[in-house]
Amino acid sequence: MLVLGLTGGIASGKSTLSQHLANDKDISIVDADKIAREIVYPGKPAYKKIVQYFGPKIPNLVSKDGSLDRHNLGNYVFQNKAELGVLNGITHPQVRWEMFKEMIWAYLSFKRIVLLDVPLLFEAKMGNICGSIIVVTSDHDLKMERLRARNPELSLEECESRINAQMSDEEKSALADVTIANNGTKEEFGNKIDIVISTLKPSKWWTMLSLFPLIGGLSAIYYLLQRRRHMNQIKNKAKET
Ligand SMILES: CC(C)(COP(=O)(O)OP(=O)(O)OC[C@H]1O[C@@H](n2cnc3c(N)ncnc32)[C@H](O)[C@@H]1O)[C@@H](O)C(=O)NCCC(=O)NCCS
Numbered sequence: 285m286l287v288l289g290l291t292g293g294i295a296s297g298k299s300t301l302s303q304h305l306a307n308d309k310d311i312s313i314v315d316a317d318k319i320a321r322e323i324v325y326p327g328k329p330a331y332k333k334i335v336q337y338f339g340p341k342i343p344n345l346v347s348k349d350g351s352l353d354r355h356n357l358g359n360y361v362f363q364n365k366a367e368l369g370v371l372n373g374i375t376h377p378q379v380r381w382e383m384f385k386e387m388i389w390a391y392l393s394f395k396r397i398v399l400l401d402v403p404l405l406f407e408a409k410m411g412n413i414c415g416s417i418i419v420v421t422s423d424h425d426l427k428m429e430r431l432r433a434r435n436p437e438l439s440l441e442e443c444e445s446r447i448n449a450q451m452s453d454e455e456k457s458a459l460a461d462v463t464i465a466n467n468g469t470k471e472e473f474g475n476k477i478d479i480v481i482s483t484l485k486p487s488k489w490w491t492m493l494s495l496f497p498l499i500g501g502l503s504a505i506y507y508l509l510q511r512r513r514h515m516n517q518i519k520n521k522a523k524e525t
């Protein structure tokens with residue numbers, strides 16, 4: 285199975301790329317943004333920590349229904365690097381753990397590719413676990429235009445501070461294996477994605493071979509358990525005689 289990293293700046297087109305591949309049965313998509321939203325549902329450990337730390341600093345951090353007001357929290361942390369670091373420190377370990385579980389599931393489901401859609405793939409040092417990395421780029425003005433259309437509640441300054449909270453496209457591209465520019469139509473973007481994926485997708489045989497270490501590991505555990513049982517039986521017999 286190929287662990288394929290997908291990253292890029294805010295509103296560059298990562299989710300659009302993932303959606304384009306959503307119906308491909310050989311690919312499992314792990315969406316870090318979705319996981320990051322789920323681990324802060326009311327009552328979850330990360331939720332409690334965020335409310336405890338940011339509650340006294342951000343008015344109206346918690347909405348009437350008890351959920352976090354993500355707009356208020358975002359505005360606060362994207363204007364303050366140190367506070368963004370605190371939020372990352374609370375959320376990232378759990379995001380990593382949930383991603384790891386989804387990756388194991390993809391491995392056991394014979395997927396040929398597990399696609400890790402992670403905006404902060406390099407910042408969170410997750411690039412090392414990827415066999416290959418795709419970076420999606422788009423021009424700054426297009427990003428702003430798409431971001432404002434998708435999130436009309438954000439002001440121009442808020443959009444800028446979100447873009448500036450991440451590494452630049454150039455820095456990300458330098459660390460990637462493949463860069464896909466998303467400056468044209470969605471159709472053009474889709475065609476580029478298909479070409480890249482068809483060259484990266486491992487064969488079915490390779491996918492089956494990659495299960496060998498798992499089968500080997502499980503066989504070794506089974507052998508050791510059987511051996512322990514056998515030794516205990518011998519010990520018990522020796523005691524009886
Ligand atoms: C700050 C929060 C509350 C803002 O929520 P909001 O609903 O407005 O945005 P959403 O979560 O949909 O993220 C939108 C985009 O913002 C960018 N972004 C999100 N978190 C971060 C971050 N910590 N640093 C830089 N950029 C970020 C990403 O490009 C992401 O795709 C939220 O993004 C958050 O909890 N971030 C911390 C967790 C995290 O790092 N998530 C990213 C995946 S690991």
Ligand SMILES: Nc1ncnc2c1ncn2[C@@H]1O[C@H](COP(=O)(O)OP(=O)(O)OP(=O)(O)O)[C@@H](O)[C@H]1O
Nearest residue numbers: 293294295296297298299300430434468469470473
């Ligand atoms: N080629 C395109 N033409 C027109 N609109 C596009 C194109 N690509 C993406 N978009 C739109 O731009 C917006 C941002 O794209 P998308 O959500 O895929 O970015 P993202 O990188 O996942 O963003 P984020 O980091 O915030 O999660 C979406 O509303 C999407 O529909």
